[in-house]
Amino acid sequence: MLRFENVGLRYDEGPEVLxxxxxxxHQGSFHFLTGRSGAGxxxxxxxxxxAGRPTRGFISLFGHDIATTPRAALPALRRRIGVVFxxxxxxxxxxxxxxxxxxxxxxxxxxxxxxxxxEELLAWVGLKDQMGARPPTLSGGEKQRVAIARAxxxxxxxLLADEPTGNVxxxxxxxxLRLFVELNRLGTxxxxxxxxxxxxxxxxxxxxxxxxxxxxxxxxxxxxxxxAEAEEAAP
Amino acid sequence: MSQAQAVAEAAREALSEALKARKEKRPxxxxxxxxxxxxxFSIVAVMSFFASLAAGGTLTIxxxxxxxxxxxxxxxxxxxxxxxxxxxxxxxxxxxxxxxxTPGVREVKPIGREEASALLEPWLGEGNLPADLALxxxxxxxxxxAHPPDLAILADRLKNAVPGAVLDTHLRWKGQLLxxxxxxxxxxALALGLIGVxxxxxxxxxxxxxxxxxxxxxxxxxxxxxxxxxxxxxxxRHFSIIGSLGGLAGALAxxxxxxxxxxxxxxxxxxxxxxxxxxxxxxxxxxxxxxVCGVTLLTARVTALTILRRTI
Numbered sequence: 001m002l003r004f005e006n007v008g009l010r011y012d013e014g015p016e017v018l019x020x021x022x023x024x025x026h027q028g029s030f031h032f033l034t035g036r037s038g039a040g041x042x043x044x045x046x047x048x049x050x051a052g053r054p055t056r057g058f059i060s061l062f063g064h065d066i067a068t069t070p071r072a073a074l075p076a077l078r079r080r081i082g083v084v085f086x087x088x089x090x091x092x093x094x095x096x097x098x099x100x101x102x103x104x105x106x107x108x109x110x111x112x113x114x115x116x117x118x119e120e121l122l123a124w125v126g127l128k129d130q131m132g133a134r135p136p137t138l139s140g141g142e143k144q145r146v147a148i149a150r151a152x153x154x155x156x157x158x159l160l161a162d163e164p165t166g167n168v169x170x171x172x173x174x175x176x177l178r179l180f181v182e183l184n185r186l187g188t189x190x191x192x193x194x195x196x197x198x199x200x201x202x203x204x205x206x207x208x209x210x211x212x213x214x215x216x217x218x219x220x221x222x223x224x225x226x227x228a229e230a231e232e233a234a235p
Numbered sequence: 236m237s238q239a240q241a242v243a244e245a246a247r248e249a250l251s252e253a254l255k256a257r258k259e260k261r262p263x264x265x266x267x268x269x270x271x272x273x274x275x276f277s278i279v280a281v282m283s284f285f286a287s288l289a290a291g292g293t294l295t296i297x298x299x300x301x302x303x304x305x306x307x308x309x310x311x312x313x314x315x316x317x318x319x320x321x322x323x324x325x326x327x328x329x330x331x332x333x334x335x336x337t338p339g340v341r342e343v344k345p346i347g348r349e350e351a352s353a354l355l356e357p358w359l360g361e362g363n364l365p366a367d368l369a370l371x372x373x374x375x376x377x378x379x380x381a382h383p384p385d386l387a388i389l390a391d392r393l394k395n396a397v398p399g400a401v402l403d404t405h406l407r408w409k410g411q412l413l414x415x416x417x418x419x420x421x422x423x424a425l426a427l428g429l430i431g432v433x434x435x436x437x438x439x440x441x442x443x444x445x446x447x448x449x450x451x452x453x454x455x456x457x458x459x460x461x462x463x464x465x466x467x468x469x470x471x472r473h474f475s476i477i478g479s480l481g482g483l484a485g486a487l488a489x490x491x492x493x494x495x496x497x498x499x500x501x502x503x504x505x506x507x508x509x510x511x512x513x514x515x516x517x518x519x520x521x522x523x524x525x526x527v528c529g530v531t532l533l534t535a536r537v538t539a540l541t542i543l544r545r546t547i
Contacts, residue, residue: 049458071544079460089455093266102264106461111261 001027001189002048002158007057009043017043019213021057025191027157030184032200033193034223035210041162041193042086044210048160048191049083050074062157079107082156082188084164088147090135096122096146097131103154114153121149124179126172140167148176152183159183161192165199177202197227264456265449265469272473275441276481279527282434283485284492286427287523291493293423294515300416307405307412309380315372316399327372329397334376337392339384342377371399431530438478438534442470446542457546467539471532478531482524490520 002025009018017040046052059066090099104114125145144167165173184190207223209216315326334343390402
């Protein structure tokens with residue numbers, strides 16, 4: 001469903017932040033995206049959720065060559081992608097309910113059609129009592145859960161999450177991870193960018209590991225070994 | 236699709252989206268602060284006020300011109316300049332014979348010295364007309380506007396029959412009035428056009444500013460799969476509300492001003508006809524806000540779409 005071939009990306013005249021990135025995600029797969037800060041994770045995610053186009057290389061998403069897909073056809077592709085942004089990107093003047101319902105509203109559904117689903121999902125992420133609250137009054141963890149609920153409410157084919165458990169406690173982190181796994185079982189392809197090794201240790205999933213803009217694909221076991229070595233090497 | 240069809244389609248989409256949002260009581264996605272909303276409202280209201288005033292002024296000028304024009308078309312004047320060849324009373328008698336025998340002449344009325352003196356009073360002052368000053372005799376002639384006489388032939392017949400007779404058809408005065416009226420109409424149209432351009436420019440700047448302020452939100456909506464039309468529709472919701480309220484406020488203020496003018500100039504119907512009784516003015520109070528709202532809505536939509544299409 002998703003294929004990158006020799007993808008390179010540079011911003012303006014700067015150095016390449018992604019170099020010859022090649023990988024493939026199959027329908028229903030579960031991957032982690034790992035790498036140090038500045039390794040290019042956010043840039044890669046931006047390409048994945050169609051916030052930019054690569055400088056070179058080939059990207060195929062849902063069978064569409066992104067380089068030749070007309071701009072008018074991009075919204076339909078984007079609606080099949082759910083994104084949890086690291087900085088949440090919630091709309092401050094909307095309530096939690098309205099923020100979560102946004103993808104459904106954009107897709108043309110009426111409030112009557114989505115009310116029940118949105119309320120159920122907010123209850124599931126533990127925000128039943130915060131449905132009418134606006135983001136400025138929510139804690140970091142609550143905002144994160146609203147952002148996650150918004151990303152999955154439309155049951156996307158591809159879920160991209162940037163540090164989705166960074167602001168919640170361990171218990172809620174695991175609960176959210178179960179949510180991603182459940183979604184994955186229903187057929188959604190999941191890619192989670194994270195630094196959280198306790199999270200990656202919980203799931204036997206391959207890693208897309210970025211190092212200075214270059215991507216390596218590691219199996220779950222290889223990723224664990226790499227993490228252990230990195231821990232030992234750390235001062 | 237032609238430009239007109241595209242505009243009609245955009246207006247239909249906008250209306251449909253606005254009605255849907257209103258029906259569901261959905262909160263606006265684009266937040267325009269109270270300060271920006273208030274400023275935009277004031278600008279639109281001022282534009283609407285001037286547009287209504289210009290349109291109301293056109294209606295007034297039309298009315299005044301029509302009443303003057305009818306008066307001038309219905310009446311001609313025969314001047315009988317005193318001569319040695321014929322006595323004044325005989326001049327009048329002969330002129331009346333010629334006039335009454337002319338088809339198309341409806342009414343003939345000689346103007347006596349007292350009445351002629353009254354006509355000169357505004358220029359000479361009361362009682363300043365010397366009693367021995369020889370004044371031309373005047374005959375007021377009312378013509379049938381449906382079947383008017385040939386004024387050139389009438390003028391010749393009068394000239395031949397009565398020494399010193401001159402037929403004043405007010406042609407020169409009418410020509411000057413028509414020229415003046417044309418210029419006023421042109422200036423009014425120019426004023427309306429400039430107000431329209433200023434309104435469009437204001438809305439373009441305001442839309443750009445709101446888009447720039449909400450850049451992150453617009454990007455987010457795009458990333459969630461929103462079409463440009465959906466985002467533009469959110470802008471329209473704001474601008475159409477501000478446009479209609481501002482338009483209405485401006486038009487009502489202009490109507491009140493015109494009404495005040497009508498009341499202040501009561502008793503001077505010749506220069507300021509009774510404006511308040513003109514139903515067209517009330518129509519203006521409806522049409523101008525609708526037009527202002529339409530211009531606001533379409534300008535915001537077209538500007539937003541133009542900018543959005545440049546994004547990825």
